[in-house]
Amino acid sequence: MEHTPAVQKQYFQFAYQTGSDIWTHIPYRYQAETMLPTLPEDALVLDIGAGRGLWAAKLVGLGYRVLGIDYVESIVEKVNARIKEDGYTDRARFMVGDARDIPFVDSSFDMVTDIGTLQHIEENDWHMYTDEVYRVLKPSGYYLNVSLSRTTPRFMGWIPKNSIDGNFTKFGVHYHFFSEEEIDTIFGEQFTIIDQQFETYESKSDPGDSVILMFTLMQKNSN
Numbered sequence: 001m002e003h004t005p006a007v008q009k010q011y012f013q014f015a016y017q018t019g020s021d022i023w024t025h026i027p028y029r030y031q032a033e034t035m036l037p038t039l040p041e042d043a044l045v046l047d048i049g050a051g052r053g054l055w056a057a058k059l060v061g062l063g064y065r066v067l068g069i070d071y072v073e074s075i076v077e078k079v080n081a082r083i084k085e086d087g088y089t090d091r092a093r094f095m096v097g098d099a100r101d102i103p104f105v106d107s108s109f110d111m112v113t114d115i116g117t118l119q120h121i122e123e124n125d126w127h128m129y130t131d132e133v134y135r136v137l138k139p140s141g142y143y144l145n146v147s148l149s150r151t152t153p154r155f156m157g158w159i160p161k162n163s164i165d166g167n168f169t170k171f172g173v174h175y176h177f178f179s180e181e182e183i184d185t186i187f188g189e190q191f192t193i194i195d196q197q198f199e200t201y202e203s204k205s206d207p208g209d210s211v212i213l214m215f216t217l218m219q220k221n222s223n
């Protein structure tokens with residue numbers, strides 16, 4: 001199937017509707033939590049591509065206030081309804097928004113997190129994304145990125161570690177597997193990398209597959 005931005009968005013929408021969003025169940029939250037910087041009490045965090053909001057719920061549990069954006073309207077509505085039921089609308093809220101055009105004003109957030117969204121954005125748009133993250137972060141704010149690593153041995157039967165460009169398309173969805181050098185190049189001018197870790201996760205749906213995720217914590221440089 002050909003990859004287009006519209007097909008990709010439909011894929012995410014359909015996955016949330018049918019419960020086939022397998023990424024939600026990758027237990028990355030443990031590792032991500034260990035890398036969180038010390039933030040001021042009541043800090044405001046933006047989660048980009050928030051999906052079902054499980055990472056945002058974790059951040060609320062740690063005492064932060066969280067705004068999440070996702071471009072799939074139906075999941076945003078669903079998560080807002082759930083947090084209303086659970087009674088923490090004063091600590092978290094979700095909005096429809098695109099990672100390349102973040103619907104918040106400059107210098108709003110103490111930290112921005114992205115678990116698995118940048119990897120679905122086309123290379124041509126990476127600069128829009130990084131400029132937006134930089135713009136909405138407060139001075140010296142933190143950014144945690146979790147992305148597919150090029151060192152991954154096997155993903156849907158494909159071998160990312162043997163790939164030259166790290167690009168892969170399946171069911172009309174674009175995936176990019178990042179090398180450490182790419183993360184340096186994409187973020188290096190605007191951010192300083194302060195920690196980078198790798199974790200391997202065996203696939204439950206595709207026996208023999210395992211993905212390696214690259215966790216990178218960065219801090220916004222002053223301009």
Ligand SMILES: C[S@@+](CC[C@H](N)C(=O)[O-])C[C@H]1O[C@@H](n2cnc3c(N)ncnc32)[C@H](O)[C@@H]1O
Binds near residue numbers: 023048099115121
């Ligand atoms: C792999 S999922 C990860 C979801 C969630 N962060 C998690 O860890 O479970 C990628 C998410 O990014 C969203 N997404 C993809 N491209 C986006 C974009 N350009 N702007 C906003 N959200 C986007 C998708 O709808 C999906 O929820």
